[in-house]
Amino acid sequence: MTTTTTPVVRKPVAWGRIALHVGCLAALLVMLYPLAWLLATSLKPADEVIASLDLLPSRLEWSNYSTALDGVNDVSIWRLLSNSLLIAGGAVLGNVISCSLAAYAFARLRFRFRGPLFAFMIATIMLPHHAVLIPQYIIFNQLGLVNTYWPLILPKFLATEAFFVFLIVQFMRGLPRELEEAARIDGCGPFRSFFKVVLPLTRPALITTAIFTFIWTWNDFFTQLIYLFDPDKFTLTLALRSFVDASSTSAFGPMFALSVIALLPIVLFFLAFQRLLVEGMASSGLKG
């Protein structure tokens, strides 16, 4: 055995690499199967959308897409799309700024009650949000902000998503302190060392924050439902659900088509930013 395989062993690395690729592709096939199903369903005629258990439609029903592209109730799909983008974009900006600020304080600066405040911040992740929904609604209603985008964006500028604060804190803690010490010796205050030294190094975490915020805000149905009243302020996610009303007739086909359409912006956002993720890594990890 050993003698016959000797010629092959000359390139053992390549085999391992091929096995890795084969394994990954096989895993991907399983992973992406439901997505293929989603895509195929968006082209199924009405009587097959739910009832058929075959992947492929018997004929392509393109009218699902034209119905979806018509928008909902005089509100064009572009309006819905730009509303969604506005909210998601605002949320990304808010989270990246406010969460990195708070995270730096928790990770690096000294202040009174740091321990208890950190514990409190973690605790805020633990309360199910359904329990605070109504009090929050009352607050925003008192501020006169219901039926505006503020209830969806303002909390992000106030670092209420402790998940991301914690995420960035963990990353900052992983950074070697020497760089900041050096900056400090060079006369940098905490502000300059935050902007010049820490922030660039935390880029992978910031980009991660941006990606997650965008996707999660984009898909967040409940908050948008509660706070938005005027249909022309509606988002794609809200429009999506309006196709399926149990009390009257539903349009599952167009809903699937709209789901696919709504998926495009987040796919693009992810593709654009995951490239930055690579650059961020190259500049921080390898040279750090």
Add this chain to the structure above:
Amino acid sequence: MPGHRTKGFCASAAALALCAMLAGCGGSGESVGGGKVVLRYTWWGNPDRAERTEQAVALFEKQHPNIQVRTSFSAYEAYKQKLAVQASGGDAPDVMQLDYRQIDQYASGGVLLDLAEQKAVLRTGEIDPGLLATGRLDDTQYAIPQGRGTETVAYDVKAWKASGVPLPGKSWTWSEWADTMRALAKKTGKPGATDPGQSEDCFEVWLRGRGKSLYTEDGGLGFTADDLTRWWTFTDKLRREGAVSPAEQTTQLDGSVENTPLGRGEAVSDANWDAPASGFLALIPTGVALAPMPSGEDGTPGQYFKPSMFLGVGAGTNHPKEAAQLVDFLINDEQAARILGASRGIPVNESIREETASQLKDFDKTIAEYQSSLEGSLKDPPQAPPSGDNALQATFQRDYDQVSYERMSPREAAENYVTEAKAELRS
């Protein structure tokens, strides 16, 4: 670096100021220039209903130049959540569409205005008194029914005919229905109907056929564990025989016709409300017909004309008169009725119902004919169910799941349900 301290305070102050500014900016929602009265009107439905409603509302605005109506809608389940949050936050809309099951809760919670105060602009004379009474609680008219619906046995005409089993006639009893389902299952190899055991609505029809009711006048439970045991024993037996859908099918019901066994092509018929039954047509293009619900063994009808939805006015509205005018318009205006068609159920205003009947198209016509075939033979609807019913509807289904998955006997599950229901209705 002593300067940092002051800097910190400055930044905090600036942040606070910014927030105050944001708060100031947003607060301009309600007052639209020109001295116009602005009404907020919300409802649930699908895009088709949205389109027709917008048209009707535009007509109303044309007739009342001093009123501007801002509308909003969502699908049914989402709507209920949204309205609950709005109402509990003191932000209920001026005019809102309400379900039978919401009336009691919203009225007793002080969310709804007494509509008798607006009698001058809100006419109710053309509505059947029995139907109108469903929007009344403690002698106060909190809501006006907007459309009416009733339950029906919707069936796949082609499959039924092919089976050779005689088509349903003008009436049948529950035992005749059960025999028919058995025959259908035998001939077609698939269940005759959705298992009705999970449905509180079907149980109510069965119960009324026996001269009882779901709830008593004062909001207590109208039946005993024995009644429920009998019902669930009846349906459980049919399920075991394969005459109605198995648990694995029944559990997938989510309210949409697409997820019923009939919609999936796994059964021949489905007991449902008549308005959503129109959705079957898209799934079974070869034809869907409507038969009445089974009656009690002595012929007592159990089904009734139920308001498919109500309109109510928010107690906190600044413009009760204008809000009432909008309600009146949606219910009594002929042109509005023509635009709305049967998108909200068959109109409740009797002269409008007769007038528009001839203009109804497609399945709307089928529904209207089905309803008129029942006219005069049904009993008055019960008063709106107590607020605990919201929870109990789901509990009913949950407890029956235990029966259909054979984890509990009908007796055990029924005892459970009655205990839970009594606790729910007490609180």
Add this chain to the structure above:
Amino acid sequence: MTTTDIPAPATRKPGATTTPKRRPRRESQGPAWVFLSPWVLGAIVLTLLPMAVSLYLSFTDYDLFNPPRWVGLRNYVQMFTEDPRYWRSVVTTLTYVVIAVPLQLALALAVALALKSMKRGKGFYRSAFYAPSLLGASMSIALVWRAVFNDGGTVDNLLGTGGWVNKPGWALLAVALLTVWQFGAPMVIFLAGLQQIPAELYEAAAVDGAGKWRQFLSVTVPMLSPVLFFNLVLQTIQAFQVFTPAFAIGAGKGGPADSTLVYTLYLYDRGFVASHMGYASAMAWVLLIVIGVVTAVLFRTSRSWVFYASEGDR
């Protein structure tokens, strides 16, 4: 949780006499509060205030419309002693946590490690593996899931197990698999953490004669531990709060036969469907305390296995 959970200077307070020597007091607290100001404002107005309200409501009978009525501990007593469905939801949730969290983290870590060692196609694989996570648990994906895991669906055809979503013993697994399938978030966090590990460490280890496995254990694991810890804590917390996948697959009811009625779904059912917001608030606070205890335990054990670069050479 206590202050001792936080590594770094806070833990050093007791030894105050030695502190000044090592860390002369060269910074004031001012800058910290500047950095914290948005968070403080948000925490007070949008978090603390609503939390306080919900704590108060947990001691009341509140139907959303009429003013809350003080009932003392009745909600808590009822929950623990009179509500069998509550306990079933607790068991369901614990089962879910035990299935979903390890599976998802293991998968995310495995894929992240596989991608890290890859020279070509990394961007493609990362995007492709992340794709399912873009969807969230939307209604469309729930319908897809129900079709794939139905009687006669793909899984049934391949494995011959029958449908999963409609069988009480299997439905929770289908819900957990939906979460596991969307392992993109922890994967990306793992990847970012892996990239942060300085290459010199591997080079040094290689010079010392460490093989791949040895490098993994002595470089990757300790250097990745803060990120691993983060993912573990957050995924555990999120798993305890799982709502959307169960809501979507169980058609909002937690069916079949309550088998997917997880804790927050039941909480939602009590609060918004049955309008017992007081009871729902009490449920929320019990959950908060339970998650708090679990997290505190995780934080405590973390001291023995989580390694922070910035503290190693303090």
